[in-house]
Amino acid sequence: MSHVMNTYARLPVTFSHGKGCRLYDTEGKEYLDALSGIAVSTLGHAHPKLVKAIADQAGRMLHVSNLYRIAEQEQLADKLCALSGMQEVFFSNSGAEANEAAIKLARFYGHKKGIDLPTVIVMEKAFHGRTMATVSATANRKAQAGFEPLLSGFVRVPFGDLAAIQAVAEENKNVVAVMFEIIQGEGGIHLVDPAFYRGVRELCDAQGWLMMCDEVQCGMGRTGKWFGYQTAGVQPDVATLAKGLGSGVPIGACMVGGKAAGLFGPGNHGSTFGGNPLVSTAALTTLAVMEEEGLLDNAARIGALIRQEFATALAGQAGVVDIRGHGLMIGIELDRPCGELVGKALAEGLLINVTADTVVRFLPPLIFSEKEARELVDRVAPLIKAFLAG
Numbered sequence: 001m002s003h004v005m006n007t008y009a010r011l012p013v014t015f016s017h018g019k020g021c022r023l024y025d026t027e028g029k030e031y032l033d034a035l036s037g038i039a040v041s042t043l044g045h046a047h048p049k050l051v052k053a054i055a056d057q058a059g060r061m062l063h064v065s066n067l068y069r070i071a072e073q074e075q076l077a078d079k080l081c082a083l084s085g086m087q088e089v090f091f092s093n094s095g096a097e098a099n100e101a102a103i104k105l106a107r108f109y110g111h112k113k114g115i116d117l118p119t120v121i122v123m124e125k126a127f128h129g130r131t132m133a134t135v136s137a138t139a140n141r142k143a144q145a146g147f148e149p150l151l152s153g154f155v156r157v158p159f160g161d162l163a164a165i166q167a168v169a170e171e172n173k174n175v176v177a178v179m180f181e182i183i184q185g186e187g188g189i190h191l192v193d194p195a196f197y198r199g200v201r202e203l204c205d206a207q208g209w210l211m212m213c214d215e216v217q218c219g220m221g222r223t224g225k226w227f228g229y230q231t232a233g234v235q236p237d238v239a240t241l242a243k244g245l246g247s248g249v250p251i252g253a254c255m256v257g258g259k260a261a262g263l264f265g266p267g268n269h270g271s272t273f274g275g276n277p278l279v280s281t282a283a284l285t286t287l288a289v290m291e292e293e294g295l296l297d298n299a300a301r302i303g304a305l306i307r308q309e310f311a312t313a314l315a316g317q318a319g320v321v322d323i324r325g326h327g328l329m330i331g332i333e334l335d336r337p338c339g340e341l342v343g344k345a346l347a348e349g350l351l352i353n354v355t356a357d358t359v360v361r362f363l364p365p366l367i368f369s370e371k372e373a374r375e376l377v378d379r380v381a382p383l384i385k386a387f388l389a390g
């Protein structure tokens with residue numbers, strides 16, 4: 001028995017190394033990686049530029065405290081602000097911590113306005129993390145059960161339902177922010193009409209609320225734009241990142257602009273590791289390689305190809321409810337729980353995922369090639385068909 005705490009139902013495989021979009025297990029078997037460690041490995045595995053940048057940085061210094069100025073962190077904040085239209089960045093070590101910072105910021109914003117019991121509007125099917133605040137904001141009962149009392153100060157509405165948010169505005173004068181994923185990831189790859197995002201922006205402006213986008217999964221180029229909100233044509237006040245930001249090195253970010261900027265001062269928030277020289281270098285290099293290799297265009301093009309090829313391969317197939325997504329964030333919803341597909345794919349040397357019980361999910365590295373895209377569809381479509389027939 002492993003001494004690792006049993007918090008994941010782990011598949012019976014151990015990887016030893018990877019290259020590009022392939023991973024190899026300890027027996028030498030090869031796998032096509034269409035999951036990226038859940039949207040993390042932006043540049044695939046062992047990208048030579050990232051390997052070198054991390055090694056060089058390790059040879060200079062890994063860590064100094066945020067008690068000092070950190071040049072790599074400042075450069076990364078500049079770059080992220082230039083890409084995102086934001087003004088300030090707080091660096092964390094994970095998505096949950098980035099969202100934790102956003103939630104604290106929203107409460108702080110409320111208190112400054114004289115709202116003593118600030119409330120954040122969150123969505124059904126949302127996932128924001130596993131810390132007490134973020135699990136309270138998450139809509140998954142399984143993630144919350146046994147951890148009560150949850151944090152108060154959240155009200156939940158159906159994702160995409162602007163009228164429901166307007167109704168909350170009328171009865172609850174403590175609202176300070178609306179927090180949501182532009183594309184819900186864990187909840188099952190859900191997108192809504194872009195009118196919703198614009199409507200939330202207008203409502204936030206009218207009410208003086210913060211619009212907060214959790215971009216931990218849909219950000220970092222995965223949709224074909226740097227950030228998911230850019231596909232929707234809106235500019236939030238707060239956007240959080242993690243997962244793909246360091247291409248495998250743990251780093252998160254809470255980016256703020258507009259009325260969310262300038263709120264926190266020394267002592268209001270912090271992190272020992274957040275934005276240290278190593279992780280900041282990894283993120284800066286990830287962004288640079290994304291630009292050099294045109295990975296935003298690649299994500300848009302290859303994502304569209306995968307959806308289109310699946311639509312062709314699964315045309316008329318009973319049991320397929322929907323094929324959807326944006327860029328390289330793709331879900332195939334089936335009419336029944338399909339978790340067993342993950343193990344069947346693994347046996348075939350394919351790393352895929354199932355979320356929300358019935359949605360086969362693909363989150364390939366942004367370097368995924370056309371050849372790999374066709375291979376993925378050619379190998380996964382028969383598995384789905386056999387599963388639905390069986």
Ligand SMILES: *Cc1c(COP(=O)(O)O)cnc(C)c1O
Binds near residue numbers: 215
């Ligand atoms: C994964 C995820 C998180 C949590 O990130 P961690 O790094 O696991 O804490 C938060 N929000 C979204 C949208 C995510 O997909």
